[in-house]
Amino acid sequence: MKNSAARFSTQLFLPTLPREPVFPSTRYQGSKLKIADWIWENIRDLHFEIALDAFGGTGAVSHLLKRQSKTVFYNDVLVFNYLIGLALIENHRVTLTESDIAWLLDTHTQVRYQDFIQQTFADIFFTDEENRWLDHVVGNIRALDDKYKQALAYFALFQACIAKRPYNLFHRRNLYLRTAEVERTFGNKTTWDTPFEEHFRNYIAEANAGVFDNGKPNVATQSDVFEIEGEFDLVYVDPPYVSADGVGVDYLDFYHFLEGIADYEHWADRIDHRLKHKGLIHSRSVWCDKNKIHDAFDRLFAKFRNSILVVSYRSNGIPSVGELTFLLQKYKGSVLEAERTDYQYVLSRKASQEVLLIAR
Ligand SMILES: C[S@@+](CC[C@H](N)C(=O)[O-])C[C@H]1O[C@@H](n2cnc3c(N)ncnc32)[C@H](O)[C@@H]1O
Structure with missing residues (x-):
């Protein structure tokens, strides 16, 4: 009893070491x-x-x-x-807590879920099940009212989308590269096939570890x-x-899918339907x-x-x-x-x- 009390008091007085912020991993071009x-x-x-x-x-x-x-x-x-x-x-x-993450992955009666990605991007970048997951989580992220929590969740979602893409880009309609039963000499099929939820959770943890205050505005x-x-x-x-x-x-061509998620409400009006990969209408920079x-x-x-x-x-x-x-x-x-x-x-x-x- 005496020993455990002593242990407890030592723990109480241990100083908390400042955490070293770490920038998250990324596959952005x-x-x-x-x-x-x-x-x-x-x-x-x-x-x-x-x-x-x-x-x-x-x-x-x-x-x-x-x-x-x-x-x-x-x-x-x-x-x-x-x-x-x-x-x-x-x-x-601001960071995302475990209960924020649970909320982001859950279904809520007050959220109006849409099916835009499922309807528009079938067989283009992700499977039907993955597109359904994306529409759902985007619905939840848009319902968050703290702009920093929302931005952290978007960050994790974008990195998850990039990680699951061949070449880490959205410039071609090439879901078949992931799904075809062929011998591969390139790419990382394990990363592509890791469920969205797992990537999402990992990138949230990485994003949280990158948040810090340097005392400047x-x-x-x-x-x-x-x-x-x-x-x-x-x-x-x-x-x-x-x-x-x-x-x-052309960054907008490489990452139009993420730009669309970030502007989900207007995405439908911005798509160039002549393009097989459903990129966004834009002029050459x-x-x-x-x-x-x-x-x-x-x-x-x-x-x-x-x-x-x-x-x-x-x-x-x-x-x-x-x-x-x-x-x-x-x-x-x-x-x-x-x-x-x-x-x-x-x-x-x-x-x-x-x-x-x-x-x-
Ligand atoms: C080479 S990347 C920058 C990479 C960055 N230094 C990093 O470490 O991630 C170029 C960036 O310029 C942005 N960009 C392109 N045209 C731009 C413009 N007219 N004004 C501001 N940013 C632009 C792209 O969206 C892209 O993210």
Whole structure:
């Protein structure tokens, strides 16, 4: 009895160690999660307090800057990405509890469930049963009234959808790649066939572990980069990439399904029904057009000429690194280039390195 009382009192006085926030895993195309530490090594000595991550994507770089106690403005043009920024950058303390998760997976009389995904996307990306699960959980997420809990749940849902897709994309109608009884030389059938609920729970746990307060008023916005307002000490630029043969990454085409979930109410009006994969109607972005991208970079650098500019790039894109440096020199006195040697790429035929341009 005496012993157990002593044990109890020791436990009471043990200090709680602060938890180290960890950015969740992601399979999003172009995420800088794996090179975030290398980026930090190259910018840590710059004097800045307020940073804009103008093409935020997964928020991996924003989260890095948040961990370094900067005031972070996260931005992305796509709504589904903005929700990720809301969940992990702007949000300081809200997490999803076990009872929230149970509620999200349950059925409620007050929720008006729809069957839009089941009706529209049969045999395209997921099985009928999975589409039913998606419509149901989207109905529940939309009924949440705390915007941060809602954003965390969307985050977990988006990552689950990405994990269950061949190539982790939505650019082709190719459910058959998952379901056909064939010998496979690629892909991860176990991950594809893991039930949505299991992925969803895992990503909620990862998202919860990424939530923390750095004591700064961080903000997430959803805006075209040219519409962003405000003054920033440093602007981090990581736009879609146009390869040497002129092919640009069209993020809305790759991830239209997630953008549709994020705008479920208007999704039906936005679908281009001529497309087999039911993508969204949209015009071609300047960031995917090899004939317009030089001008886009020029306008962007002019817009943020009063900030330190940090540009993530690959060594064999359009424009070339030399052309980008030339454009930066129009507005900034000093342009430094850091190149990261990635041995995997060096050995591949299309050798291409991660580059960071730092302009002051
Ligand atoms: C290369 S990714 C950024 C990846 C990000 N740094 C990360 O680590 O996840 C480019 C991002 O730019 C966004 N984007 C594309 N056009 C944009 C625009 N006009 N304004 C703002 N963001 C845009 C895309 O939605 C995409 O998430």
